[in-house]
Amino acid sequence: SQQGEEDPQALSIQEGENATMNCSYKTSINNLQWYRQNSGRGLVHLILIRSNEREKHSGRLRVTLDTSKKSSSLLITASRAADTASYFCATDWNQGGKLIFGQGTELSVKP
Amino acid sequence: DTAVSQTPKYLVTQMGNDKSIKCEQNLGHDTMYWYKQDSKKFLKIMFSYNNKELIINETVPNRFSPKSPDKAHLNLHINSLELGDSAVYFCASRIRNEQFFGPGTRLTVL
Known part of the structure; x- marks a missing residue:
């Protein structure tokens, strides 16, 4: 299976703390994306990092990519209760739009 | 002003029935998906x-048949529903590398 794995499966932190989620994948990729899914809703695109990039920032989000280890991490700084959601990494291996999703990390931020 | 919409939001049906889920996007994207x-x-x-x-x-059973009457619509028809078809089905559209998801249709097969 090409499916990636995410770690941890669940993460509970206090508001203001940082949250780090990790993603590992199996094949070569063109890019890796992170999505957020609020309970009962569709997925929302957060950030994309290309295979030739090592780090990318967007607001309170920081994504790293290590293609030699086939892994990525998503850091959310100064977390808020509104960040409570499931976070998925998705790999695009041929730029054809076929995304392979990880199993997600369920983040709970307590006020 | 919803970008990707799906109907219905919830679908409860008996095993063996045939059902359809509709998806529409008003983003002008050329590519659409079912997940x-x-x-x-x-x-x-x-x-x-x-x-x-x-x-x-x-690798999807051929009981599932997508239909795209135009590039803004991608519908999913499912024949002879089985218990294992119970899931949430998401439609999405894509521009460049970013995908935009609909709110999902929760299908429950009894």
């Missing part, structure tokens, strides 16, 4: 259409 998310939140691609043409067809 299935199981109870463990595992999300898997089922189909993809580009400008009404099927381009991705994963």
Whole structure:
């Protein structure tokens, strides 16, 4: 299976703390994306990092990519209760739009 | 002003029935998808259409048949529903590398 794995499966932190989620994948990729899914809703695109990039920032989000280890991490700084959601990494291996999703990390931020 | 919409939001039906889920996007994107998310939140691609043409067809039972009457619509028809078809089905559209998801249709087969 090409499916990636995410770690941890669940993460509970206090508001203001940082949250780090990790993603590992199996094949070569063109890019890796992170999505957020609020309970009962569709997925929302957060950030994309290309295979030739090592780090990318967007607001309170920081994504790293290590293609030699086939892994990525998503850091959310100064977390808020509104960040409570499931976070998925998705790999695009041929730029054809076929995304392979990880199993997600369920983040709970307590006020 | 919803970008990707799906109907219905909830669908409860008996085994053996045939049902359809509709998807529309008003973003002008050429590419649309159907995904299935199981109870463990595992999300898997089922189909993809580009400008009404099927381009991705994963290993999905042929009871599932997508139809794209125009590039803004991608419907999913399911014949002879089985218990294992219970899941949340998401439609999505794509521009460049970013996908935009609909709110999902929760299908429950009894």
